Amino acid sequence: MHEFSAATQMVELVLAEAQRRNAKKVLEVKVVVGKLSFLNPEQLRFAYEILSEGTMLESSKLRIEEQDGAIECLKCGYRGGLPTEDNPYYHLGIPFLRCPKCKGEARIIKGRDFTVKSIRIEV
Amino acid sequence: MRQALKVEAMVEIVKAGEGEILDVELDVNLQRRNLELAESNRRLLESFGVKAVDFMGSVGSGKTCLIGRLVETLKPEYRIGVIGGDLTTTIDMDFLSCLGVPVVQVNTGRECHLDANLVAKALEKFNLKELDLLFIENVGNIICPADFPLGAHRRVAVVSVVDSPYTIVKHPLTFQTVDVAVLNKLDLAEAVGADVGRLEADIQKINPRLKIVKASCKTGLGIEKLREALNL
Numbered sequence: 001m002h003e004f005s006a007a008t009q010m011v012e013l014v015l016a017e018a019q020r021r022n023a024k025k026v027l028e029v030k031v032v033v034g035k036l037s038f039l040n041p042e043q044l045r046f047a048y049e050i051l052s053e054g055t056m057l058e059s060s061k062l063r064i065e066e067q068d069g070a071i072e073c074l075k076c077g078y079r080g081g082l083p084t085e086d087n088p089y090y091h092l093g094i095p096f097l098r099c100p101k102c103k104g105e106a107r108i109i110k111g112r113d114f115t116v117k118s119i120r121i122e123v
Numbered sequence: 124m125r126q127a128l129k130v131e132a133m134v135e136i137v138k139a140g141e142g143e144i145l146d147v148e149l150d151v152n153l154q155r156r157n158l159e160l161a162e163s164n165r166r167l168l169e170s171f172g173v174k175a176v177d178f179m180g181s182v183g184s185g186k187t188c189l190i191g192r193l194v195e196t197l198k199p200e201y202r203i204g205v206i207g208g209d210l211t212t213t214i215d216m217d218f219l220s221c222l223g224v225p226v227v228q229v230n231t232g233r234e235c236h237l238d239a240n241l242v243a244k245a246l247e248k249f250n251l252k253e254l255d256l257l258f259i260e261n262v263g264n265i266i267c268p269a270d271f272p273l274g275a276h277r278r279v280a281v282v283s284v285v286d287s288p289y290t291i292v293k294h295p296l297t298f299q300t301v302d303v304a305v306l307n308k309l310d311l312a313e314a315v316g317a318d319v320g321r322l323e324a325d326i327q328k329i330n331p332r333l334k335i336v337k338a339s340c341k342t343g344l345g346i347e348k349l350r351e352a353l354n355l
Contacts, residue, residue: 002235002267009153017149027144036296037154038270085328094295097330105332108299112270115152121145 069111075104164274180281182263
């Protein structure tokens with residue numbers, strides 16, 4: 001839902017950096033989207049294309065890397081992936097904050113970020 | 124003047140060649156910007172000894188009434204302020220201002236959530252010296268607010284039992300970013316055939332650390348329990 005504002009932030013950041021470096025064109029933008037954020041890569045791409053029109057970013061390639069989520073168990077210290085319920089009822093697995101090893105309570109340590117990693121520019 | 128020319132000449136030498144391709148590492152976490160602002164909101168609130176609670180939930184889940192009930196209960200002990208997020212109207216904050224507490228309306232226009240920057244601006248409108256407790260009512264939305272911490276000390280998700288029986292399993296990530304879940308409008312559970320036990324089980328499965336409060340603004344059920352869950 002807020003992909004458009006997230007894409008706006010991203011495009012503004014990239015344009016400012018490209019202008020600062022006197023770029024003629026931005027060829028590629030690499031971003032990382034955490035799977036535990038509410039950003040949908042397809043919608044992000046759609047917003048990016050619209051926002052890129054008529055700018056240095058037009059027809060540039062947006063590479064989206066999706067980052068898996070990770071949790072830390074508050075009981076046994078396990079750090080790793082989240083257990084999910086594989087129920088055919090739900091298209092995507094439902095992640096749980098419960099340790100897959102000791103069933104203790106856990107907290108999220110990775111997978112909520114949205115990061116602009118790098119850009120490729122033509123100067 | 125001569126010095127300036129010299130610098131310009133140097134810049135000319137280190138400039139990249141025409142048509143050259145450059146890879147530039149940025150590594151800018153866009154979520155981090157909101158998080159930093161949220162942390163600064165929290166520091167500001169704490170410097171005045173103000174505790175803040177953020178409420179999120181779908182349109183019609185009963186956030187405003189719940190805050191109203193809490194205000195009535197806590198007003199004798201706390202000096203309370205309320206920030207209300209809404210796309211276009213002041214209806215909810217007009218209602219809460221009738222309870223005699225300072226309110227600030229934030230109209231987001233098109234945006235589907237409050238962010239830390241909007242809250243920072245709203246905080247400027249309060250005399251924080253005269254507050255102990257701040258309630259923040261987010262835009263009616265059970266999805267996007269989860270991605271935008273505001274600097275509150277506690278986050279609450281409000282779900283009405285008359286909503287879809289799948290509200291919780293459909294939005295697991297929301298229930299993993301809050302501290303308390305309120306199952307609201309419990310007085311209507313029987314009338315709509317809601318399986319409250321199942322909703323509780325769904326929450327426990329998704330986030331076992333969550334405190335669950337069953338409430339009804341109509342009967343006053345659960346308001347004391349919510350107060351305890353918020354350590355107030």
